[in-house]
Amino acid sequence: MNWNQLTAKDQIDQIKANSSNQPALIFKHSTRCSISAMAENRLERAWNTEEIPTMEIYHLDLIQHRDISDYIASTFNVPHESPQVLIISDGKCVYHNSHMGIAYHEIKRIFESLVTA
Template identity: 75%
Template sequence: MNWNHLTSKDQIDQIKTGSANKPALIFKHSTRCSISAMAENRLERSWVEQEISSMDVYHLDLIRHRGLSDHIAQVFNIPHESPQVLIIFDGACIYHNSHMGIAYHEIKRVFESLTAA
């Protein structure tokens, strides 16, 4: 996966604006959590760039940027979890899941439903 690393609140504003044209994925990862490491590894191993090439993907290190995670929860009105994946489209979170619910096939399904319209 070609991650864009989230480090500032300004990037969240850019994601909201940019999601009017194409969906964005945010993966919130705790470097201190084995479940988070497993979810990240499963996602990276399953990811097929050609299937979801027009989705921007963002990675948030929760340990370094916990305040940014709280900001994301507030902006998109989604409770904070870790690990967590969010799909942002048209400025809103249209899908989120956490822990073992983070699955490439679900992300792909949501992405395909957006691009089929």
């Protein structure tokens, strides 16, 4: 998986704008949480770029950038959770899940529904 690192709030605005052309995934990760590490590992092991070729994927380190996580929550009107995955399309969060609900097959299903719509 080739993560794009989220380190600035203006990246969120850019993701929102670019999501009209292609969906984006944001993974919010706490480096202090074993559940977050497990969710990240499961996602990385399952990820198949051939199945999801045009989704930009972003990684947010919550410990270093809690302000960005708060900005994501307010921008997309979703509660802050960790770990958490969000899919952004047409400027909106069209899917989010957290903890053990983070699953590659669900992300792939949402991606496929977006590209065939």
